[in-house]
Amino acid sequence: MAAKQVTTTPFPDQKPGTSGLRKKVPVFRQPHYVENFVQAILDCIPEREGATLVIGGDGRFFNREVVQIAIKMAAANGLGRVLVGRDGLLSTPAASCVIRKHGAIGGIVLSASHNPGGPEGDFGIKYNGANGGPAPESVTGAIFERTKTISEYRIADAPDLDLGTTGTHEIDGMSVEIIDPVADYAELMRSLFDFEALTKLFASGFRMRFDALSAITGPYAKAILEDTLGAAPGTVVNGEPKPDFGGHHPDPNPVHAHELFDLMHGPDAPDFGAASDGDGDRNMIVAPGLFVTPSDSLAILAAHAHRAPGYAGGLSGVARSMPTSRATDRVAQKLGIEAFETPTGWKFFGNLLDAGRITLCGEESAGTGSNHVREKDGLWAVLLWLNILAATGKPAQDLVRAHWAEFGRDYYTRHDYEEIDSDAAKRLMEGLRAKVASLPDTTIGGMTVSEADDFRYVDPVDGSVTEAQGVRITFAEDARIVYRLSGTGTAGATLRVYIERYESDPARLEQPVAEVLAPVVAVARELADIEGITGRAEPSVVT
Ligand code: VG1
Numbered sequence: 001m002a003a004k005q006v007t008t009t010p011f012p013d014q015k016p017g018t019s020g021l022r023k024k025v026p027v028f029r030q031p032h033y034v035e036n037f038v039q040a041i042l043d044c045i046p047e048r049e050g051a052t053l054v055i056g057g058d059g060r061f062f063n064r065e066v067v068q069i070a071i072k073m074a075a076a077n078g079l080g081r082v083l084v085g086r087d088g089l090l091s092t093p094a095a096s097c098v099i100r101k102h103g104a105i106g107g108i109v110l111s112a113s114h115n116p117g118g119p120e121g122d123f124g125i126k127y128n129g130a131n132g133g134p135a136p137e138s139v140t141g142a143i144f145e146r147t148k149t150i151s152e153y154r155i156a157d158a159p160d161l162d163l164g165t166t167g168t169h170e171i172d173g174m175s176v177e178i179i180d181p182v183a184d185y186a187e188l189m190r191s192l193f194d195f196e197a198l199t200k201l202f203a204s205g206f207r208m209r210f211d212a213l214s215a216i217t218g219p220y221a222k223a224i225l226e227d228t229l230g231a232a233p234g235t236v237v238n239g240e241p242k243p244d245f246g247g248h249h250p251d252p253n254p255v256h257a258h259e260l261f262d263l264m265h266g267p268d269a270p271d272f273g274a275a276s277d278g279d280g281d282r283n284m285i286v287a288p289g290l291f292v293t294p295s296d297s298l299a300i301l302a303a304h305a306h307r308a309p310g311y312a313g314g315l316s317g318v319a320r321s322m323p324t325s326r327a328t329d330r331v332a333q334k335l336g337i338e339a340f341e342t343p344t345g346w347k348f349f350g351n352l353l354d355a356g357r358i359t360l361c362g363e364e365s366a367g368t369g370s371n372h373v374r375e376k377d378g379l380w381a382v383l384l385w386l387n388i389l390a391a392t393g394k395p396a397q398d399l400v401r402a403h404w405a406e407f408g409r410d411y412y413t414r415h416d417y418e419e420i421d422s423d424a425a426k427r428l429m430e431g432l433r434a435k436v437a438s439l440p441d442t443t444i445g446g447m448t449v450s451e452a453d454d455f456r457y458v459d460p461v462d463g464s465v466t467e468a469q470g471v472r473i474t475f476a477e478d479a480r481i482v483y484r485l486s487g488t489g490t491a492g493a494t495l496r497v498y499i500e501r502y503e504s505d506p507a508r509l510e511q512p513v514a515e516v517l518a519p520v521v522a523v524a525r526e527l528a529d530i531e532g533i534t535g536r537a538e539p540s541v542v543t
């Protein structure tokens with residue numbers, strides 16, 4: 001068999017966003033579209049000759065086809081070995097784990113994560129480096145530059161491989177190992193958590209529900225929670241990965257995971273509820289009768305992580321993305337460790353993790369992770385919660401309330417205005433940017449602006465600078481509003497508005513979230529003239 005050189009022309013729209021290249025499936029299905037982008041990635045790995053590459057995805061529609069293409073292109077581009085998840089499956093955190101464990105040069109991970117799948121849904125391709133983490137901006141920038149000039153790609157002229165059974169194949173001198181997608185990940189979890197205590201917890205009658213939303217985490221959650229730790233069969237629901245996620249929108253929030261949310265707020269709520277997203281890197285945590293915001297979850301995990309064996313030595317530091325509430329900063333202050341604020345997107349945590357400056361990090365969008373891999377990790381967060389519950393013997397809802405009593409509560413909500421006109425979105429952000437300098441000390445809706453800026457990040461490890469990461473406005477009334485545009489959408493623009501208010505009065509820790517935040521929401525709308533500019537009186541999704 002020989003490699004083919006195929007002549008091609010560039011596509012102008014292959015710029016990676018917050019997390020890889022995401023487009024509608026029909027865009028990816030255009031002739032040469034996938035191949036161009038994969039070749040651009042491979043061209044940006046100069047040391048690829050003879051190296052190992054990991055390939056896998058979240059099982060969504062078009063996953064299998066692209067896995068076959070990526071394998072053949074790796075062979076034609078001089079890679080020595082590829083590790084591929086059985087059936088082409090690998091959750092995002094498992095891919096990160098496999099890259100690190102097997103000394104791979106990187107990985108091609110196929111996913112559009114929390115975006116819906118299916119023939120008219122979304123698809124995505126991202127590249128992770130040798131540390132197992134999303135390629136940093138310097139690399140995604142280079143990949144984009146390469147896509148603009150590409151004139152040919154290389155692909156092995158070989159038949160499709162059977163991905164359904166583990167084993168080793170060969171294509172043009174490159175070895176292809178089909179691996180169990182769960183094994184390495186499960187072993188890593190066993191090394192971090194007290195599996196004996198977790199087994200006892202479930203044996204004592206502790207009940208939980210894990211909703212995999214018909215996405216990738218099902219097989220991982222079943223293997224670990226049910227088969228290893230003895231959780232009752234049926235603990236994991238929607239556990240079979242489906243190409244269209246069974247019609248689910250695989251975004252674990254109270255809106256899209258409403259079945260779990262409703263169960264946890266009903267009379268027969270189990271002791272603990274959790275869900276994960278399309279590619280397994282996000283988590284939603286619900287205690288009986290109490291939704292735990294991802295920002296609170298990060299803070300609570302930071303406060304108690306030392307109870308799990310993998311973190312018994314304490315944390316070196318913590319980081320949160322800028323729009324994530326400041327709850328974790330309060331914990332860091334108490335622990336006497338550093339707290340960092342990064343732009344949205346996991347790629348910004350990589351340097352801090354590699355340098356040992358942080359152990360734990362997270363985002364308000366339900367991503368939490370640690371230095372065990374270089375991606376956010378949904379099931380890991382659930383296991384850390386379970387380990388903490390087992391170690392403290394406290395119900396989850398008590399743990400949350402105890403946290404508020406000690407640190408105060410950051411009331412939090414996010415308003416998404418989806419698929420708005422791209423030009424209007426740009427105008428809105430430009431309007432805000434033009435205003436920030438004059439906002440401090442002005443009063444609006446009874447609140448006084450104390451600080452306002454457009455977030456600019458200077459990486460504390462390599463000094464690289466990332467500009468214009470979102471407008472943040474802080475108020476003297478302990479409230480904050482953040483505005484930014486999504487970098488993962490595939491139609492029009494999505495405006496995200498993050499709204500929070502801190503409350504430390506012990507008598508005001510159990511107020512309805514919407515009520516506490518209503519005045520701040522009103523200010524957020526007025527300041528940016530959201531309705532005037534976008535024509536939308538209400539957000540499309542409130543979480
Ligand atoms: C969103 C989230 C961000 C997350 C990113 C990828 O990005 O806000 O926190 O890192 O998705 O998550 P954006 O640019 O749309 O706000 V995943 O689980 O979809 O890969």
Ligand code: CO
Nearest residue numbers: 113114279281
């Ligand atoms: Co995801």
